[in-house]
Amino acid sequence: MKKHACRNCRSALFFENSRCAGCGSDLRYSRKERAIVPLDASGAYVDRDGKSWHVCRNLGLSGCTWLADREGGQCFGCGLTRTRPNDADAAGLSQFVDGERAKRRLIAELDALGLPIVTRSEDPQGGLAFDLLSSADANVVIGHADGVITIDLAETEDAYRERMRAQLDEPYRTMLGHFRHEVGHYFETVLVFADGERTRAARALFGDDTKDYQAEIDRHYAEGAPEGWPERHISRYATMHPYEDFAETFAHYLHIRDTLDTAREHGLAPGAPAAGAADGSASFRDVVLDAWLPLSVALNEVNRSMGANDLYPFAIPDAVLDKLEFIDSLIP
Template identity: 60%
Template structure:
């Protein structure tokens, strides 16, 4: 993630900032400029082309600090949300901002990589949209179907999410991680299947036409196959070729974003875009960086930041999903 600075006073900023704590300037995120820009007292920003932008209508509802093209309109990221909790669902609405913040982060990642973010307004049938659902009164299953990504907002609650992570024996579980996994399903649908890449995808991940429900039943009755660590990044990836692809894609985003952030902040001295393949980037930068970050976390009494081992077979899979990004297999320019 890019390092942001206030254009008024040069103070360091975080992506989520809507106000500079140093000079007090109101801020908004410009997607086209990929920058936090100063917003006037009237809530407007005029860019270099003369176009006027406005604060997102979801500023209060979802804590959104992005700019929208019209007054009273939602920004590009918020417009991707098809369903949200009802106004009388205080708990669900309280969980919404964290999920929307993770989604905004995801959209920036996809923009950086040149991957498609086509909403339902452009493609009513297969376009991307999000159902941010409250599980206060109903069961919500996180998943993807034909461009619709469903998210259980209860996953925004740290205590609940940690309990579920422990119950399922998962080494890692975050809201951003859920979104990265589900967007992998979407991108496999729109970029890989059908198309010339399908044969190579099947060679690496397996035949995606395998009965999904049967594979789910097998996974939960028998568990992962013996020796899974040599071919998969997680046990969940062993369930079905679709899940292997989505898990691998999520890890591609984990690694790409963290390496680029480290490079932007001067923690990595090499340019990530200089690697000819994602495999080389993983071996040359990510492995030593993740070991160092894990050691730092342990110094703070925390668990490993990246509690995974990447076998050689997964390197091939990572290389494949990275090649889907127009920015290039090495991950594009540091953001």
């Protein structure tokens, strides 16, 4: 996440700010400019091309601080949400605010990487959409199917999420992590399986994705991860099926890119972007080894100094570096 500053008074801003603490200006996020911009006296923002942008209608519902392209409309990010808790579900609506906040960070990162987001209106069969569901009265299974990502909003609650993390023996579990993992399934479909050469390359790294998915799930929960898995996978869950290996690795690619870029913005990492150099002199493998590993070790030690768990409790073996390199090759 890059640093933001108020265009009126230069005070520091954060991604979710809707008002400047320095000068009191009303603010919104412009997806087009990837910047926090001030509203004019009429409550609108006029961009450099003369187009007027307006407050997203979901400001009160989900705390959305993004701009919509028409008055009374919703922003691009909110438009990706297909289903939300009903108005009578007070707990679900409270969780919905935190779920949408994590989703907006995901969309902003995908935009920064130049990854294509095709909406459901553009592609009714495979476009990206989100069902953000309350599990207060019904079980919700987090997952992806044909472009639709389903999220259990109960995962926004720290106590619930920590209980699930411990129950599943996971080292890390966050709402943003769920979004990053599930969108990995989406991008494997649109960026890998749509191209024969990329599909063959992915299968050489992640395995044969034509294996029966349900049978592999049953095997995983009956037998656990195979012996020696840390030498080839980023997590136990990644061993379940090649689909999950790709999605887990994709999520870690986003973790690494975003955290390194944020650290660079705040002067905590070298100035080079968290990607291979344009002239081919560096690879994403080099970025991980030379920048990410030293930074993540330092951040883990900082967390331990505060009595907290490691920020990044993972090891990255050589085989995973190859997989991260492949995912980096998909980035425009």
